[in-house]
Amino acid sequence: MGFREVFGTLPEASAQAPGRVNLLGEHTDYQEGYVLPTPLSYFTQVEAAKAEGRVEAYSEELKELRARPLGSPAQGDFLDYLLGVVWALREAGYKVPGARFYIRSQVPMGAGLSSSAALEVAALRALRTLYRLPLSDKEIAVLGQRAEVEYVGVRCGIMDQMAASLGEVGKALFLDTRTLDHENLPLPPGVRVVVLDLGLERRLAEASYNQRRQEAEEAARRLGVRSLRDVADLCLVESLSPPLDKRARHIVAENLRVLQGVEALRKGNAKAFGELMVQSHRSLAQNYEVSLPELDTLVEAALEAGAYGAKLTGAGFGGAVVALVPEGLRDHFQNTLLARFPQLRIL
Numbered sequence: 145m146g147f148r149e150v151f152g153t154l155p156e157a158s159a160q161a162p163g164r165v166n167l168l169g170e171h172t173d174y175q176e177g178y179v180l181p182t183p184l185s186y187f188t189q190v191e192a193a194k195a196e197g198r199v200e201a202y203s204e205e206l207k208e209l210r211a212r213p214l215g216s217p218a219q220g221d222f223l224d225y226l227l228g229v230v231w232a233l234r235e236a237g238y239k240v241p242g243a244r245f246y247i248r249s250q251v252p253m254g255a256g257l258s259s260s261a262a263l264e265v266a267a268l269r270a271l272r273t274l275y276r277l278p279l280s281d282k283e284i285a286v287l288g289q290r291a292e293v294e295y296v297g298v299r300c301g302i303m304d305q306m307a308a309s310l311g312e313v314g315k316a317l318f319l320d321t322r323t324l325d326h327e328n329l330p331l332p333p334g335v336r337v338v339v340l341d342l343g344l345e346r347r348l349a350e351a352s353y354n355q356r357r358q359e360a361e362e363a364a365r366r367l368g369v370r371s372l373r374d375v376a377d378l379c380l381v382e383s384l385s386p387p388l389d390k391r392a393r394h395i396v397a398e399n400l401r402v403l404q405g406v407e408a409l410r411k412g413n414a415k416a417f418g419e420l421m422v423q424s425h426r427s428l429a430q431n432y433e434v435s436l437p438e439l440d441t442l443v444e445a446a447l448e449a450g451a452y453g454a455k456l457t458g459a460g461f462g463g464a465v466v467a468l469v470p471e472g473l474r475d476h477f478q479n480t481l482l483a484r485f486p487q488l489r490i491l
Contacts, residue, residue, distance in 0.1 A: 147191045147246040150202045150209060155191035155246065159269030161262045162187050163251035164307040165339055165457040165466040167316055167417075168424055169402040171432055173301025175360050175395050176322035176371040178402035181303055182337060183311035186491065188249040188262040192270035195242035199227045204248040214242060218296055222247075225260055228291030229267050236287060238277055245270070252489070254345030256458025260296075261304035264288035282324060285309040299357050318406050322373060329406065332414035335452065338469050339491035340442055340481065344462035353459050356391065356432065363392040372396055387433070394431035398424060418453025418468045425455030434460025442485065449473075449480040464491075 147155045162183040169179030200211040201223050210223040214231075218224040226245055233240045245267060251259040268284045271277065279287070288305035292298050302321050311317040315328040331337065363384055364372050372395040375381065381392040401420045408417040425443050429435035439456045446454035446467040454467040469477050478490055 145202075145204065147193070147202075147244075150246060151193065151200070151244050153193055153244075156193045157270045157273040158189065158191045159266050159273065160187040160189040161265035161269065161308040162311070162313065163257040163259060163262050164304060164311060165257060165337065165464075166303065166307075167337070167457075167466065167468075168405045168420055169303070169398060170424060170428055170455075170457075171356060171360070171434070171459070172373075172395055172398050172402070173303040173319075173321040174299065174357050175364065176373040177395060177399045178373075179301075179303040179319050179321060180316050180402050180405055181307040181311065181319075182316045182331065183307055183313050184251070184257065184337075184339065184491065185313050186250040186257070188247065188251050188259065188266045190263070190266040190270045191246040192267070192274050193244045194274060195244045198242050199223065199230055199245070200243075201226050201245040201247060204246070205253075222263070224296045225263050225291065226267055228295035229264050229271065229288060231295050232287045232291040233268075233271065233277070235290075238275070240271060240275055240277075243267075243271060243274065252341060252464075252491075254462065255339075255341045255343075256456070256460075256463025257339065257341075257491075258304040258308065258458065260292060260298075261288060261308045264291055265305055265308040281309045282306075286324075299354050316409060318402075318409075322371075329409045332409065332412045332417065334471050335414045336469050336471050336474055338451075338467045338474070338477070339457070339464050340446060340454075340467060341464040341489040341491065342438055342442060342485065342487065343489065344436060344438060344464075352434070352461060356434065356459075359388055359391045360395060363388040363395075367392070373399060390431040390433070394427045397427060397431075414452050414468060414470075418451065421453030421455045421466075421468060422447065428456055428460060432460070436460075436462060439463075439465055442481075442488075445481060445484055446477075449477045451477065
């Protein structure tokens with residue numbers, strides 16, 4: 145099956161974008177904080193052609209063809225993300241009358257690897273080519289986030305779209321989500337980023353993600369700051385009532401961990417970076433309460449198998465674990481974990 149078989153015409157544009165894992169900086173982006181994701185060598189590819197007054201899309205993975213007129217509300221399916229990016233472009237003043245898309249993706253859905261941002265960025269890149277739009281990679285990331293927040297209804301930060309649009313495989317994207325200043329930093333030599341997926345799917349719009357975001361906003365309001373990014377002293381969060389104190393404690397400390405992680409990367413210190421990943425996971429479990437027992441167990445197993453560090457990646461409530469593994473231990477690491485978790489998918 146291909147574009148021509150589905151739509152009866154040839155595609156006029158093609159683009160791709162990668163999934164990502166977040167090494168440090170979880171749940172900080174919607175509080176204008178610092179993040180440190182890295183793109184994966186797994187891509188979502190989109191082929192596109194022009195259309196009038198509607199968006200049509202075929203997902204090779206789902207084996208589904210869907211179509212809706214422009215202006216249709218979100219319906220909770222994969223087409224929302226494509227209607228969303230067309231809506232965002234039109235809202236920004238670009239003349240995009242519609243499109244047809246054929247999607248094939250290597251990025252697992254629901255695993256916390258940002259399959260939605262990969263789809264948004266790939267679609268926006270294809271539309272940029274298709275309609276010759278004067279868009280920078282940063283503008284594509286901003287439009288992708290707007291589509292997900294305002295059309296799809298997931299109040300995500302900007303990290304995922306920036307990683308998909310501006311990140312480089314083999315490097316970590318150090319991003320200030322307030323200013324969108326960014327820098328790609330090489331990962332330490334002799335290590336491999338490994339993704340461990342138990343198939344614990346979750347749907348963000350239906351999970352507690354939006355609740356966590358509201359709690360963070362309320363914590364910032366009570367502390368009298370624009371965002372928790374502006375809280376430099378962890379002692380200040382102790383004045384908050386539960387659970388806001390724990391939510392703020394995680395975000396404030398996580399921002400500090402990202403800055404420490406950047407220094408570790410500049411020095412090529414994989415062990416120090418791995419320790420920060422472990423601290424991040426424990427805070428996500430205890431303070432932000434977005435982990436699951438299965439993820440906690442998998443993190444500890446990864447550390448026992450020789451990883452420098454491991455943590456859940458993405459928003460939590462399911463998803464995957466990312467581990468930083470010495471290259472020389474890779475086979476031992478994988479064999480050890482597969483013996484314990486036969487259903488584990490290792491990327």
